[in-house]
Amino acid sequence: MPTEARTPALVFQAKPSLPPPPFTVGPVAWVRANLFSGPVNTLLTLASAWGLYLTLAAFLEWAWFDAVFEANSRRECLDKSPTGACWAGVRANWGRLIYGPYPLAERWRIDFAFLALVAWMAPLWIRAVTGKIAIAASVVCAYPFFAGYMFLGGSREETMTVLFPAAVLAGVGVLVHSACCILAGRSLPDLLLQPFGDGISDKSRTRILAGFAAASYALAFVATSGFALPEVKTDRWGGLFLTLVISGIGITSALPSGILLALGRRSTMPLIRLLCVCYIELIRSVPLITILFMAKTMFPLFMPQHIVVDELVRAIVAVCLFAAAYMAEIVRGGLQALPKGQYEAAAAVGLNYWQTTLFIVMPQALKAMIPNIVSNFIGLFKDTTLVAIIGLKDLMLQVDSAGKDRDWLGLFREPYFAATAIYFFFCYCMSKYSLHLERKLSAGNRR
Amino acid sequence: MADTPSAPDHIASAKTSRVAVEMKVVNKWYGQFHVLKDVDLAVNQGERIVICGPSGSGKSTLIRCINRLEQHQRGSIVVDGVELSGDLKDIERVRSEVGMVFQQFNLFPHLTVLENCTLAPIWVRSMPRREAEGIAMEYLRRVRIPEQAAKYPGQLSGGQQQRVAIARALCMNPKIMLFDEPTSALDPEMIKEVLDTMVELASSGMTMLVVTHEMAFARRVADRVIFMDHGEIVEQNTPEAFFGDPRYDRTRAFLGQILHG
Numbered sequence: 001m002p003t004e005a006r007t008p009a010l011v012f013q014a015k016p017s018l019p020p021p022p023f024t025v026g027p028v029a030w031v032r033a034n035l036f037s038g039p040v041n042t043l044l045t046l047a048s049a050w051g052l053y054l055t056l057a058a059f060l061e062w063a064w065f066d067a068v069f070e071a072n073s074r075r076e077c078l079d080k081s082p083t084g085a086c087w088a089g090v091r092a093n094w095g096r097l098i099y100g101p102y103p104l105a106e107r108w109r110i111d112f113a114f115l116a117l118v119a120w121m122a123p124l125w126i127r128a129v130t131g132k133i134a135i136a137a138s139v140v141c142a143y144p145f146f147a148g149y150m151f152l153g154g155s156r157e158e159t160m161t162v163l164f165p166a167a168v169l170a171g172v173g174v175l176v177h178s179a180c181c182i183l184a185g186r187s188l189p190d191l192l193l194q195p196f197g198d199g200i201s202d203k204s205r206t207r208i209l210a211g212f213a214a215a216s217y218a219l220a221f222v223a224t225s226g227f228a229l230p231e232v233k234t235d236r237w238g239g240l241f242l243t244l245v246i247s248g249i250g251i252t253s254a255l256p257s258g259i260l261l262a263l264g265r266r267s268t269m270p271l272i273r274l275l276c277v278c279y280i281e282l283i284r285s286v287p288l289i290t291i292l293f294m295a296k297t298m299f300p301l302f303m304p305q306h307i308v309v310d311e312l313v314r315a316i317v318a319v320c321l322f323a324a325a326y327m328a329e330i331v332r333g334g335l336q337a338l339p340k341g342q343y344e345a346a347a348a349v350g351l352n353y354w355q356t357t358l359f360i361v362m363p364q365a366l367k368a369m370i371p372n373i374v375s376n377f378i379g380l381f382k383d384t385t386l387v388a389i390i391g392l393k394d395l396m397l398q399v400d401s402a403g404k405d406r407d408w409l410g411l412f413r414e415p416y417f418a419a420t421a422i423y424f425f426f427c428y429c430m431s432k433y434s435l436h437l438e439r440k441l442s443a444g445n446r447r
Numbered sequence: 448m449a450d451t452p453s454a455p456d457h458i459a460s461a462k463t464s465r466v467a468v469e470m471k472v473v474n475k476w477y478g479q480f481h482v483l484k485d486v487d488l489a490v491n492q493g494e495r496i497v498i499c500g501p502s503g504s505g506k507s508t509l510i511r512c513i514n515r516l517e518q519h520q521r522g523s524i525v526v527d528g529v530e531l532s533g534d535l536k537d538i539e540r541v542r543s544e545v546g547m548v549f550q551q552f553n554l555f556p557h558l559t560v561l562e563n564c565t566l567a568p569i570w571v572r573s574m575p576r577r578e579a580e581g582i583a584m585e586y587l588r589r590v591r592i593p594e595q596a597a598k599y600p601g602q603l604s605g606g607q608q609q610r611v612a613i614a615r616a617l618c619m620n621p622k623i624m625l626f627d628e629p630t631s632a633l634d635p636e637m638i639k640e641v642l643d644t645m646v647e648l649a650s651s652g653m654t655m656l657v658v659t660h661e662m663a664f665a666r667r668v669a670d671r672v673i674f675m676d677h678g679e680i681v682e683q684n685t686p687e688a689f690f691g692d693p694r695y696d697r698t699r700a701f702l703g704q705i706l707h708g
Contacts, residue, residue, distance in 0.1 A: 339551075339553075341551050344549065344553060345554070347516060348514055348542060348545075348546070348549075349616065349619055350542040350567055351566070351567060351571060352535075352539055352571075355570050355571075359555075359570070
């Protein structure tokens with residue numbers, strides 16, 4: 001208060017900060033506080049250490065010290081070390097685990113398509129590259145046709161004749177565009193339009209770019225017309241490759257279809273709402289394996305005889321239908337968590353339903369639901385092992401068949417261990433990436 | 448009102464063009480609860496109206512009916528020559544002409560301040576991004592926070608957020624502005640900065656309907672003060688007459704409560 005200005009003010013001086021007393025911070029303090037904080041905890045710590053030592057020692061002995069890494073058959077493994085793991089068997093069957101019964105000479109196609117996917121998606125994580133949404137869209141919409149032909153091969157039918165060159169063009173376009181962004185700092189359309197000067201209208205810009213696209217499509221069409229691969233029918237697809245195909249398509253389709261179903265369930269239109277509720281509740285109340293069996297055995301009964309749908313396609317559709325229902329409920333949770341004020345504010349500035357959904361609702365709802373969405377993806381990835389039951393040769397079935405091979409008869413433990421490691425790798429990566437994404441997205445609007 | 452038009456509601460004649468909002472015998476129910484009872488209200492262009500009343504009196508509902516955040520069940524509401532009915536196109540048209548500021552700000556937390564301001568002009572008015580950003584910066588300067596444009600709403604104080612909300616609404620170049628208790632969620636020391644912005648806006652000739660308990664603000668800028676209770680307009684008058692000589696005992700009791708409470 002101003003009246004107190006009569007007496008001179010006392011000067012406040014903060015005391016200097018002192019270091020904390022010894023053994024309250026640092027590793028020693030941590031060990032003391034968490035492991036040996038009392039007689040009971042000390043006892044528990046020692047007991048756990050003893051238990052850990054017993055199991056870990058036995059495991060290491062089996063997996064490393066007594067293990068056999070070089071051998072040509074299980075017999076040889078057992079002769080060398082009867083108590084150790086026979087990793088030689090996993091090495092010999094590695095190709096089978098990854099590619100299944102896919103012909104040896106054609107396996108490069110899978111590798112190539114996988115590397116193409118990596119190259120196609122890598123620009124999404126490079127800061128300098130512009131137009132990330134278009135790139136992501138091209139991955140989802142164009143890559144499947146490229147990969148589809150790479151995997152399947154054979155003669156291209158009508159749709160594939162048109163779409164395969166388009167997919168190749170899209171992929172090359174993404175790569176060239178990314179290179180332009182990184183090297184020249186300008187986007188591909190910018191560079192293409194440069195010779196025409198600055199003073200051109202938006203309309204003629206679109207026309208010129210469309211012209212470029214048409215010309216390069218013609219070029220791609222001619223260039224790929226001579227490109228043909230021997231056919232590999234889907235019954236020869238297998239291993240990790242098949243697992244990734246099924247779960248990749250399932251995961252990619254789950255999000256958009258789940259969003260649509262969730263929006264439908266909250267729609268004000270009664271018919272749409274009813275349909276969505278029925279679909280979601282029906283699918284969620286049935287085990288995945290039932291849906292897979294329906295797709296395998298019942299579906300052909302309902303179809304006219306001349307319509308034959310590939311077994312793998314049926315299984316993939318079944319997985320997609322299943323995943324969509326679960327995703328829909330997760331997305332609905334995110335929608336419900338959004339405050340009503342956000343809808344009102346969006347309405348008040350005049351945004352319509354789809355604009356509100358796209359710009360206001362979904363970014364917030366999906367961000368809030370990242371942990372659940374990724375959990376669902378991980379679950380779906382592991383659920384695809386069920387396709388082994390309807391006879392698709394996925395990773396799990398390949399593991400099983402490794403132990404039935406003539407040279408490696410009875411070798412089950414090690415391939416299963418390898419499968420565990422593979423599943424762990426993929427699931428752990430997804431989980432880690434989701435955490436990273438959460439941190440990154442929440443950094444923007446910290447409270 | 449003296450110049451209440453006699454022309455049919457759906458015709459935007461020259462006579463009605465001076466009227467920004469016209470409500471006739473508007474009734475609304477929340478379930479069994481009759482929240483608006485035979486409300487008649489005409490607001491002229493450029494007029495500044497302050498609506499006050501105890502909580503639950505229907506004042507928020509009244510102004511939320513004007514941009515159809517709430518749907519009225521009986522009567523008619525004509526905003527800027529457009530009658531509000533079930534027609535989505537009409538509703539979107541009215542909403543793009545009417546700005547609204549909420550008690551809880553309701554900024555979009557995942558967008559920066561600038562993006563909050565440019566989203567609607569770009570997508571509803573199909574404005575080029577550059578132009579929208581220019582206009583947004585202009586309004587952010589007017590509410591005196593251009594330096595916060597790149598921040599997210601969560602990084603701002605309540606008063607700053609509310610000023611962004613005002614700028615966001617102004618970016619659509621609205622003909623009418625609605626304020627739903629804009630200062631009720633603010634800390635005391637931030638109320639002034641928001642009220643100052645609103646006073647400035649009022650002096651620019653904007654048509655404003657403000658639900659507020661800030662009676663000093665009402666005295667200073669309102670052309671007309673409306674008192675509501677139990678879903679009805681009890682009394683309306685110029686601020687001088689309203690505060691100096693309220694006619695109804697209910698109004699006196701209310702003013703006694705909030706002015707000397």
